[in-house]
Amino acid sequence: MVAAGQDPDTTGPSPGNSRAGRPIVDVHGVDKVYNNGTVALKDVELTVKEGEFVSLLGPSGCGKSTLLRLMAGLGDVTRGEVKWWEQGYDVVGQKGRKLAFVFQNATLMPWARVRKNVRLPLDLNKEKGPETEQRIDQALEMVGLNKFGDAYPRELSGGMQMRVSIARAMVTEPNLLLMDEPFGALDEMTRNKLNDDLLRLWKANGWTVVFVTHSVYEAVYLSNRVVVMAARPGRVIEEVPIEAPYPRGQDFRVSTEFAGYCRRVSEALEVASRQGEEASS
């Protein structure tokens, strides 16, 4: 693991190098119909490979959260199947095959100090001892909060609270990180900073990330691949590979390459929105 401030390992797994390629989560022919009859997903195909950073983007109600939750093993598919590491959900949790979920809100326990919040998943797994304390230290250090272990959530800014939430996911040492609009409620400066932090941690830890966002800019900045979805029924309409090299930084944000990718993704989003409106009229 690499601590905050250190240079990330830019040779980590990502498409284009030899360690990429193994499917980590595989969604095949999936429909999801809720009990009230809402068809949230229809015939969704999506494979996320080891080391990829994939964003799900689409208009409100197109099923991004539903798809992410199914990828987390939360809830059943109506049709089709989801596989993790090319097998059923029972492999998740085995050594080297852990997933973690980060929600839109930091969802911290307000009465507990930062350290105790980060420790929660370890407590739930009944993991104790010096090794777990070390993991908590490492996770706090990686998100730049090593001096805030004794603080209460109310003493932290929104961005810092979100970092605690990421540390809480990291402490389980996941390989697959599923994030549902984690920075949606933050101001742009904080969001940009956390985007950079996230890319650094992604590379340093060799994670595979699936990231839900409403922001074209955020999706393009972060991802290897942007998956654009349409609504009614929720489905994938286009996948846009973002081939700009990492590490990405301010230079990329202001480049014509970035602007070109944003235009392309916005056009796909435009098509998605139109298709959703036509389906509901």
Ligand SMILES: Nc1ncnc2c1ncn2[C@@H]1O[C@H](COP(=O)(O)OP(=O)(O)OP(=O)(O)O)[C@@H](O)[C@H]1O
């Ligand atoms: N538990 C549920 N029961 C019934 N319908 C649901 C449930 N959860 C979501 N839906 C419906 O399924 C569809 C997809 O919802 P979902 O939250 O996955 O979309 P989304 O793309 O994440 O939306 P947003 O961007 O607004 O968060 C919507 O029509 C939503 O109202």
